[in-house]
Amino acid sequence: MNMYNWIEQVIYTERKKPLPILSFPAVQHLYVTMRELVADSNHQAIGMRAIADNYDMLAALSYMDLSVEAEAFGAYTVFKADEIPTIIGKLISTEAEAEALEVPEVGAGRTGENVETIRKAQMLINDRPVIAQCIGPFSLAGRLLNVNDIMLQCYENPELVHMVLKKAAAFITAYATALKKIGADGIIMAEPLAGLLSPQLIKEFSTRYVREIVGTLQDKHFIVIYHNCGGAVPHLMGSIMDTGCYAFHFGDAVDMASMLEKIPRNYLVMGNISPARVFNKGTAEQVRLETLKLLNQCGSYNNFVISSGCDIPPDVDLDNVNMFFKTVEGFYYRQSLRNAIS
Numbered sequence: 572m573n574m575y576n577w578i579e580q581v582i583y584t585e586r587k588k589p590l591p592i593l594s595f596p597a598v599q600h601l602y603v604t605m606r607e608l609v610a611d612s613n614h615q616a617i618g619m620r621a622i623a624d625n626y627d628m629l630a631a632l633s634y635m636d637l638s639v640e641a642e643a644f645g646a647y648t649v650f651k652a653d654e655i656p657t658i659i660g661k662l663i664s665t666e667a668e669a670e671a672l673e674v675p676e677v678g679a680g681r682t683g684e685n686v687e688t689i690r691k692a693q694m695l696i697n698d699r700p701v702i703a704q705c706i707g708p709f710s711l712a713g714r715l716l717n718v719n720d721i722m723l724q725c726y727e728n729p730e731l732v733h734m735v736l737k738k739a740a741a742f743i744t745a746y747a748t749a750l751k752k753i754g755a756d757g758i759i760m761a762e763p764l765a766g767l768l769s770p771q772l773i774k775e776f777s778t779r780y781v782r783e784i785v786g787t788l789q790d791k792h793f794i795v796i797y798h799n800c801g802g803a804v805p806h807l808m809g810s811i812m813d814t815g816c817y818a819f820h821f822g823d824a825v826d827m828a829s830m831l832e833k834i835p836r837n838y839l840v841m842g843n844i845s846p847a848r849v850f851n852k853g854t855a856e857q858v859r860l861e862t863l864k865l866l867n868q869c870g871s872y873n874n875f876v877i878s879s880g881c882d883i884p885p886d887v888d889l890d891n892v893n894m895f896f897k898t899v900e901g902f903y904y905r906q907s908l909r910n911a912i913s
Contacts, residue, residue, distance in 0.1 A: 572700055572756050574794040578817055578839055581629065582874050585910065586903040589877045589896065590629040590841055592759075592820075595655065595885035596892065597622050604652045605885055609636055612684045616691035623696050626896055630700040630756070633688060635882040636681075637706045637761055640742060641714035643680035644672065653886065661717035669734040672715075674742050677749045686749050693754035700756035702796070705747055707762025708780040709773075711739040718764060725772055732776060740780040747788050747795075757794040759820065760784070763881075766801010766822075770810060778810040785815040796820055796841075800881045808833050823848070823880030827865060831872045840872070843880040844895065851884045855894040862898040870902060 581587065597618025598608050608614045615634060623631045638656040642648040646662045663669050677686065685703070692701050706714075712735045713721045724732050747758050765777035785795045797814055800822025804811065808830075811819065818839035821830055827843050834840050844850065849861045862877070869875045877899055883892070 573791045574700065574757055575791045575817070577700060577756075578794070579837075581839060581876065582837065586907050587876055587899075588627055588629045589899045590632075591844070591877075591879040591892075591895065592632060592635055592846075592882040593622055593626060593628065593879070593892065594619065594632050594634045594882065596883060596887050596889065598653075598885050599889060600625065605654055605656075606650050606652050609634070609650070609656055609681065610684065612687035612691060615684070615688040616695055619688070619692045619701075620695040623699065626892070627900075628699070629876065630702045631692060631696045632759070633685065633692070633701075633703045635704045635759070635761060637710065637714070639681050639685060640706050640711050640739075640746065643675045643682050643742065643746075644715055645675075646714055648680075655882075655885070658714045661720060662715045663731075663735060664716075664720075666728070666731050666734065669731055669738075672735070672738055674738050674745075677742075677746050682746055682749075686746075686753050689750050689755045690753045701754065702757045702759060703747070703750040703755040704759045704761065705743055705750075707760050707765060707777065707797075708736050708740040708743055708784070709768075709777040710762050710764040711743065712736050713764045715739065721764075722767065725768070725776055729775070736776065736780055740784055744784050744787050747784065751788060751793045755793065757796060758788070759796045759798050761798045763798070763800045763822070766799045766804050766807065768803075768807070770807055773807050773810045774813075778813050781814045781816075789815065789817075794818060796839075798881075800824060805829060805833070812838075820878060821880070827875070828868045831869055831875055834874070836872070836874050838874060839876060840874055841876045841878040843878065846879045846881050846883045846887075850879060850891050850895070851887050853891065855888075855890050858891045858894045859898045862895055863902065866899065866902045870906065 802824035
């Protein structure tokens with residue numbers, strides 16, 4: 572599939588399909604635990620097919636599990652029955668430990684299962700692009716150095732941070748290359764920790780590494796979608812646009828209409844219904860109202876695709892998810908009727 576053409580087709584399609592980050596609720600369709608899902612490529616691929624069968628999304632998405640790459644490096648990962656895995660503690664404290672850190676082979680930890688997931692999903696899903704997911708370099712380095720520590724080390728010991736970043740970026744590149752070779756049509760790169768940096772620091776510690784990864788991977792058959800759910804994103808757009816990506820996904824901490832004003836109309840911009848406040852804790856009526864509100868604000872932008880602000884929790888009320896899709900479909904149907912009459 573020519574993914575550059577796909578982006579153009581999405582922009583010029585009048586009745587747009589949504590693309591929420593909807594993958595972990597597959598556990599409700601499969602009747603498995605989260606712990607079983609994240610450890611088994613069969614469960615994951617069948618879960619992606621179940622989501623594709625039940626929801627008319629622009630693409631089929633794999634799972635936004637930001638512990639995978641850090642676990643491959645050896646970071647301590649906590650698995651619970653019904654929660655997304657998390658990294659605790661830190662793997663690196665000193666420059667000596669950073670120098671000794673080995674870049675793992677693709678296949679370490681659960682990365683092999685995730686590559687297999689994409690291979691199997693490609694066999695099960697052929698009516699839309701299959702998009703994998705990975706972490707961004709600064710966010711991965713933060714999990715290896717500890718999230719709080721890396722923010723301090725950017726000022727006190729930038730050499731240490733760059734040492735870890737180079738190894739993080741090397742592994743992400745190799746991992747994403749494996750996903751590309753096995754059949755993924757693109758990848759969502761989640762770089763939320765970079766959303767806490769200043770405009771100067773994001774250039775030094777995130778954008779330059781993301782740009783190198785994108786430059787290696789992206790071509791007409793494989794796109795990199797940049798995801799950042801940080802609240803400071805509106806002040807960082809110069810650097811974010813410099814990543815080389817043609818599609819962006821933003822969290823609910825930002826005003827989506829203002830983001831669309833900043834970004835050229837030939838770039839896809841996706842977001843940003845709150846996964847926690849609206850999808851998970853809201854009622855179906857609240858989902859309908861929030862979805863309509865965002866569509867009324869942003870639906871006139873051809874390059875806007877409505878989505879969740881981040882990944883939707885596994886235990887979300889599926890009635891809320893159904894209401895989201897029903898509301899989006901109704902909005903664009905009514906809009907197409909108005910356009911036809913006019």
